[in-house]
Structure formats: C-alpha cells, structure tokens
Amino acid sequence: MKTLLHPARAVALAFLVTILAGTLLLKLPLAHAEGSAAPWITAxxxxxxxxxxxxxxxxxxxxxxxxxxxxxxLVLFQVGGFGMMTGATLLGLMVNRSLRLRTRLITQVETHSLGLGDISSVARLVFVVTIASELLIAALLTLRFHLAYALDWHEAAWSGLFHAVSAFNNAGFSxxxxxxxxxxxxxxxxxxxxxxxxVGGIGFPVLHDLRTRLRDPRHWSLHTKLTLCGTGILLAGGFVIxxxxxxxxxxxxxxMPVATRLLSAAFASVSARTAxxxxxxxxALTHESWALHYFLMFVGGGSAGTAGGVKVGTVAILLMLVVAEIRGHNDTEGFGRRVSSSAQRQAITVLVLGSGMVVLGTLFILRGTDFPTDQVIFEVISAFGTVGLSTGITADxxxxGQLVLTALMYAGRVGTITLAASLALGERRMPYxxxxxxxIVG
Incomplete structure (x- = not known):
C-alpha cells in the first residue's frame, strides 16, 4: 500500500532538496569568481x-x-521566496486545470490559504504579483543606476534585477x-x-483579500486587518525609535543631513523586520537600537509571504489574548470578530518554539565563541527571522556556529509549526x- 507523505513533511523536504541542489551548484568551480571550488561550508x-x-x-x-x-x-532566493509547493501548484495548473486533493493539501500548508477553494487563485496571485513587482522595481533601479551612477546598461540591468528580486523576496542579498x-x-x-x-512581506493572503475586497474594508478578513494594522504600527514605531x-x-x-536621516531611519525600520x-x-548602532532590532526581527512580517519571524498576526493574536484575560473576557476578540481557540493555541506554540530556538541557538554559539552576547543574540534572531542583518561576526x-545559523534559517523559513509537524512521528485522535x-498560573 502506497504511503502518502504528510503535507508538512513534503514542504520541509522540498526546501531541503532545493538547498542541497543549490549547494552542489555553488560548489562548482564555475560559480567561484576565481574558478576554483568553494569550500563546502561556504556553498x-x-x-x-x-x-x-x-x-x-x-x-x-x-x-x-x-x-x-x-x-x-538569485534563482535560489526567487524559488525560496516564491515557495516550493506554490510553484508546483502553478505547474500543475498549466498542465491540468484541476488539482488533486493531495496537491491542494500540501499547497495549503505552505501558502496558509484559508480554504482549499482559494488555493488556485492565491497561487496565480503569487505569480502575477511577484513577476510584475520584480520587473517594475528592476526597471526603476536599472534606470537609476545607469543615469545617476554611470553604470553601463548591462551592469545596471543586472544590479537592478538582482536587488529587485532580492528585495521583493525579502532576501537581503546584495x-x-x-x-x-x-x-x-x-x-x-x-x-x-x-x-x-x-509588498512581498505583507503576505499573499492579505494581497488576495485586498484584490477581491479592496473597496469594502469592512469585509476584510480578521487576518488582513491584524496584519495591516500591526505592520503600520511596527513601521511607524521602528522609524521613530x-x-x-x-x-x-x-x-x-x-x-547625515536631516532628509537623509529620515530616509535612512525609515529604511532601517522597513528592512529590520525581515529584508x-x-x-x-x-x-555601529547603539545598543538600544540593537534591542529594537531584536524585537522587529523576531516579529517579522505577514504570514504566507516572503517575510520571516513569528509573524505580525501571531503577535497580534497574543496581545488580544492578553487583553481579554486582563479584562476577564472568555473570548479573544478584535475588529468585531472572535479568534478561534485553535488559532490562539497555534500562536502560543509559534512563540514558544521560536523563543526556544533563539535561546538554544544563542547558547550553542556562545559556548564555542568569545563574541559579546548581544552580538550573538543579534545574529541568532536575524537567522531565525530570516532577516539577514548582521553586526559583522557571521563570517568569523x-x-x-555557522551550522547553527543554517538550522535556524531553515526553521525560520519552513515555519516552526510546519517543521515540528514534519518531525512528529505521527498523529492520532484520542478516544477519551x-x-x-x-x-495555578502566575
């Protein structure tokens, strides 16, 4: 009898296979500027x-x-940001207009689609928004690099495309x-x-909701409202701090001049959350700014996008849960909607697993290095949140320590719950x- 792979395991395995394929390609002498094979750890x-x-x-x-x-x-972070199963779904749609239930279930795990019925539309939206956004940003950057910095068209086009794809996928490569x-x-x-x-980090379910209900905010999903409000608060708060x-x-x-200070502060607030x-x-940042980055990187962006972290929606649900408990309410509510108990449990699970990974990663690296604790914490949270910012110690x-960071990056991209589910030996329903x-609590 054929054993079907659990959807969570399929997603985790797809990312792992892509990583191994990328490693082999980067190990080729052709990939190194000097024509020699890169070390295995580097690749x-x-x-x-x-x-x-x-x-x-x-x-x-x-x-x-x-x-x-x-x-x-570039191809690796395009594929990684786009999503393994989302890409497979699109290929399936090109060949056959209907998807098998198994494919829908696997894709739902990766895209966080709210139901099996909207998977096809979300997958198409991912493709259209990704390609259109990247081409538009690449064109703008190419023109700027050529006209303002005197780069030839070939170099300007490559730099514009590379940074555009990297930015939309929140990859941070330059x-x-x-x-x-x-x-x-x-x-x-x-x-x-x-x-x-x-746009890339806000999450495709939010973009899908905005596309179908742009003129009727009252009927936006609770997820969309929480993500947009949370994103706005984090961006504005990070900018001010x-x-x-x-x-x-x-x-x-x-x-810097005043205008440049404002621009750089805004850019830091946007980039710190996952880019x-x-x-x-x-x-060279102050320790207070590092502490701010700890929080912004750990929270990250929207669910089912290219952003990392525990996600804005997760933190928003936990805050609403705390407020409800303080007020003595039985239900956790927001924007006229009640948050399901399963969503609350998932939010708590994500926070606990994410915090545990950050703590363990920090302890492992501290044991083998002499770097200051605050710098190590910064690198660890940056890896788990798939942010990519560094105080400058990663290469050293x-x-x-680098292998610990790779494990954290993998866990952060695949998702803590998805990874935990993929590692679980099995699931069963208790008959009692x-x-x-x-x-007693507290």
Missing part, C-alpha cells in the same frame, strides 16, 4: 541563506561569486559589499526597494478526555 551556508531568503553571508556576494554563482543565488549604504541619500533607490520589501536613538550617533545618522538590507552600518564564526483541572 552550503550561502545556499541555505538564499533558499531561506535570509541574506546572511560568510563571503562577499559580488566579489566572491562569479556571474554564474550570482545567478544561482552584490555590493556595503549592501545599500552607498545609496543612503538616494530616495530613488531606497524607496522602490522599501516598496518591494513591504531609530531616529530617537541614532539621531546624534556620528557613526550612523548623526553625520536584511542596510543603508547604515548595523555594527566557527563552522559549528482526561478530567479537567485548573493549575
């Missing part, structure tokens, strides 16, 4: 970072990898050693990149329930 770490759309690197992408290697990296620091004062570069980051802590820091915003680009030196970590008791 593996880069492949994981690309597929998991993180952006943490142990070598400079622009100078270490050849055009072929950079192309492989072919510049300083990321986007050289464009810190250029709104014509940073604003398109910021737009791509937000970065300005407050970095305004007089001569190593970051302090040496991984930076227009200011992350290693021992191989064991134990007597209820209320332990």
């Amino acid at each position: 593996f770490f880069t492949a994981v970072s690309a597929v998991c759309v993180t952006g943490l690197v142990v070598v400079d992408t622009g100078s270490y990898w050849s055009w072929f290697g950079q192309g492989v990296i 072919i510049h050693a300083d990321s986007l620091v050289r464009y810190a004062s250029d709104a014509f570069v940073l604003l398109p990149v910021m737009t791509a980051i937000v 970065v300005l407050a802590f970095e305004w007089d820091n001569p190593k970051t915003l302090g040496a 991984g680009f930076n227009s200011i030196d992350i290693g 970590l021992p191989a064991s 329930r134990y007597p209820e008791e209320h332990p």
Whole structure:
C-alpha cells in the first residue's frame, strides 16, 4: 500500500532538496569568481541563506561569486521566496486545470490559504504579483543606476534585477559589499526597494483579500486587518525609535543631513523586520537600537509571504489574548470578530518554539565563541527571522556556529509549526478526555 507523505513533511523536504541542489551548484568551480571550488561550508551556508531568503553571508556576494554563482543565488532566493509547493501548484495548473486533493493539501500548508477553494487563485496571485513587482522595481533601479551612477546598461540591468528580486523576496542579498549604504541619500533607490520589501512581506493572503475586497474594508478578513494594522504600527514605531536613538550617533545618522536621516531611519525600520538590507552600518548602532532590532526581527512580517519571524498576526493574536484575560473576557476578540481557540493555541506554540530556538541557538554559539552576547543574540534572531542583518561576526564564526545559523534559517523559513509537524512521528485522535483541572498560573 502506497504511503502518502504528510503535507508538512513534503514542504520541509522540498526546501531541503532545493538547498542541497543549490549547494552542489555553488560548489562548482564555475560559480567561484576565481574558478576554483568553494569550500563546502561556504556553498552550503550561502545556499541555505538564499533558499531561506535570509541574506546572511560568510563571503562577499559580488566579489566572491562569479556571474554564474550570482545567478544561482538569485534563482535560489526567487524559488525560496516564491515557495516550493506554490510553484508546483502553478505547474500543475498549466498542465491540468484541476488539482488533486493531495496537491491542494500540501499547497495549503505552505501558502496558509484559508480554504482549499482559494488555493488556485492565491497561487496565480503569487505569480502575477511577484513577476510584475520584480520587473517594475528592476526597471526603476536599472534606470537609476545607469543615469545617476554611470553604470553601463548591462551592469545596471543586472544590479537592478538582482536587488529587485532580492528585495521583493525579502532576501537581503546584495552584490555590493556595503549592501545599500552607498545609496543612503538616494530616495530613488531606497524607496522602490522599501516598496518591494513591504509588498512581498505583507503576505499573499492579505494581497488576495485586498484584490477581491479592496473597496469594502469592512469585509476584510480578521487576518488582513491584524496584519495591516500591526505592520503600520511596527513601521511607524521602528522609524521613530531609530531616529530617537541614532539621531546624534556620528557613526550612523548623526553625520547625515536631516532628509537623509529620515530616509535612512525609515529604511532601517522597513528592512529590520525581515529584508536584511542596510543603508547604515548595523555594527555601529547603539545598543538600544540593537534591542529594537531584536524585537522587529523576531516579529517579522505577514504570514504566507516572503517575510520571516513569528509573524505580525501571531503577535497580534497574543496581545488580544492578553487583553481579554486582563479584562476577564472568555473570548479573544478584535475588529468585531472572535479568534478561534485553535488559532490562539497555534500562536502560543509559534512563540514558544521560536523563543526556544533563539535561546538554544544563542547558547550553542556562545559556548564555542568569545563574541559579546548581544552580538550573538543579534545574529541568532536575524537567522531565525530570516532577516539577514548582521553586526559583522557571521563570517568569523566557527563552522559549528555557522551550522547553527543554517538550522535556524531553515526553521525560520519552513515555519516552526510546519517543521515540528514534519518531525512528529505521527498523529492520532484520542478516544477519551482526561478530567479537567485548573493549575495555578502566575
């Protein structure tokens, strides 16, 4: 009898297979700028970072990898951001207009579609929005790089395409050693990149909801309302706090004109939540700004998009749960809707598993290095949140520390619940329930 693979395991396995394929391609001498084979750890770490759309690197992408290697990296974070099963769904739709139930179930795990009926429309939306957004941003950046920075059309086009795809997929990879620091004062570069980051990271279920009910906000789903409100609060709050802590820091915003300070602070707030680009030196930030980044990176962006973290919706549900408990309400409510108990349990599970991974990852790396704890925490949360920002220590970590980061990137991209479900030995329904008791809490 044929055994069907659990949908969660299929998703986790698809990402793993893609990572292994990417590692083999990056190991080819053709992928290295000097024509020699890259070390296994370098190829593996880069492949994981690309597929998991993180952006943490142990070598400079622009100078270490050849055009072929950079192309492989671009394809990897395009595939990783687009989604393995979403791509498979689209291919299936091209061949056959109807999808088998098994394919729908697997794709639902990855896309977080609200029902089996909307999987096809969500998959098509993913394709259309991804390609259209990337081409538009790439065109804008190409024109800017050619006209303002005198790059020839070939180089400008490649740089524009690479950064556009990286931005939309929240990958954080750049072919510049300083990321986007050289464009810190250029709104014509940073604003398109910021737009791509937000659109890609807000989540495709939200975009699907907006497309079908744009003129009727009252009928937006609770998920859409929570994601949009939470995103707005985090972006505005991050912008204000970065300005407050970095305004007089001569190593970051302090040496910039006022307009550039505002632009860089806004970019930092957008990028910190999952994108991984930076227009200011992350290693030179104040400790207060690092602490802000801990929170923003851990929360991340919207569900079922290209963003990482525990997700905005998860934190919003937990906050509503806390408010309901404080007020003594039996139901957790928001925007005139009641949050299901299963969603509350999932939110708590995601938070606990995510926090546990960050703690364990930090302890493992601290045991094998002498780097300051705050820097290690930053790298660990950046890896788990698939952000890609770094204080500058990733390349100097021992191989064991880099492998810990790869595990965190994989867990962060696949999803804590999906990964946990894929590792579970099995599931069964209990034919009985134990007597209820209320332990003391707090």
